[in-house]
Amino acid sequence: EIVMTQSPATLSVSPGESATLSCRASQSVTVNLAWYQHKAGQAPRLLIYAASTRAAGIPARFSGSGSGTEFTLTINSLQSEDSGVYYCQQYNNWPRGFGQGTKVEIK
Amino acid sequence: QVQVVQSGPEVKMPGASVKVSCKASGSPYPFTAYSFDWVRQAPGQGLEWMGCISAYNGNTWYGQKFRDRVTLTRDTSTGTIYLELRGLSRDDTAMYYCARDLLEVAAAGNWGQGTLVSVSS
Numbered sequence: 061e062i063v064m065t066q067s068p069a070t071l072s073v074s075p076g077e078s079a080t081l082s083c084r085a086s087q088s089v090t091v092n093l094a095w096y097q098h099k100a101g102q103a104p105r106l107l108i109y110a111a112s113t114r115a116a117g118i119p120a121r122f123s124g125s126g127s128g129t130e131f132t133l134t135i136n137s138l139q140s141e142d143s144g145v146y147y148c149q150q151y152n153n154w155p156r157g158f159g160q161g162t163k164v165e166i167k
Numbered sequence: 168q169v170q171v172v173q174s175g176p177e178v179k180m181p182g183a184s185v186k187v188s189c190k191a192s193g194s195p196y197p198f199t200a201y202s203f204d205w206v207r208q209a210p211g212q213g214l215e216w217m218g219c220i221s222a223y224n225g226n227t228w229y230g231q232k233f234r235d236r237v238t239l240t241r242d243t244s245t246g247t248i249y250l251e252l253r254g255l256s257r258d259d260t261a262m263y264y265c266a267r268d269l270l271e272v273a274a275a276g277n278w279g280q281g282t283l284v285s286v287s288s
Contacts, residue, residue: 061231094274096214103264103281104206104214109274116276147214151273154219155230156204161213 062086062150066159073138074167081162083131083148092152095124095133098161099144107146108133140166169193173265173279179255179286187282189248189265198246199223202268204275205239205250209261219268220248255286 063086073079083093091111098104106115108124111131121136135142145161174188189203205217218229220239227239238251248265263282266275 092273094272096275098208098214103278104266104275105278106269106274106276109269109272109276115269115274145213149214149216149274154228156216156219156228156273157230158206158214158216 061155062089062153062157064148064150064157064159066146066148066162068162069160070163070165072165072167075138075140077138079135079138079142079164081133081135081146081148081164083126083133083159085129085131085150088128089150089152091127092150093124093126093131094149094151095122096147096149097142097144098147104147135164138164138166142166169267169277171265171267171277171279173263173282176283177285179284181256181286181288183255183286184251184253185255185284187250187252187263187265187284189250189279190246191267191277192246194267196270199243200270202273203239203241203248204266204268205237206264206266206275207261208264209258212261215261217250217263219273222246222248252284255284257286259284260286 065084093111095108096104112124148159171191204219240249265279267277269276
């Protein structure tokens with residue numbers, strides 16, 4: 061089973077600044093990685109798939125990069141509505157697993 | 168516009184079973200073109216992938232901890248996906264999400280509203 065590890069656990073960022081979230085896989089998942097945003101009381105939302113492709117309707121300030129075992133989600137010009145927990149998930153192998161999440165707080 | 172609608176909240180006794188349904192609408196492609204995932208979130212915890220079912224042929228894949236207690240099924244006549252979880256314990260109290268994968272990749276693109284399952288005596 062592939063283990064997904066995210067860092068940091070919590071990120072506190074001021075509006076307008078950038079946030080960089082990391083995700084590491086215990087073995088290569090090639091580019092079969094997705095990022096989700098989850099806000100309290102809502103369903104998760106797909107942000108990025110195939111490591112770097114933005115899902116439909118996702119603003120350009122969200123970008124993903126990486127391949128193999130190391131991945132990054134960057135949120136530029138952070139806005140108040142970007143607060144929430146961000147999860148990476150690999151879908152290269154069964155079972156598909158999520159990282160433990162990074163909580164993004166807006167200062 | 169795609170909508171994924173799940174059945175309503177459930178309250179169950181320990182040891183009981185629960186069956187949650189999920190139906191997607193508003194898609195330009197047939198129901199059988201997609202796969203569906205089930206993900207849960209217990210209070211204060213992160214997202215936990217439970218399993219996936221292909222609506223095309225009913226093939227299923229499960230997370231290791233759910234293999235003995237979860238069954239995913241689909242009804243092609245109604246375009247509905249089902250999650251059955253047996254042997255409920257208080258640790259199964261969680262919000263359960265159904266999500267439809269994208270056509271081109273196995274990322275969960277459309278999510279249901281969630282179904283709260285509470286297990287209490």
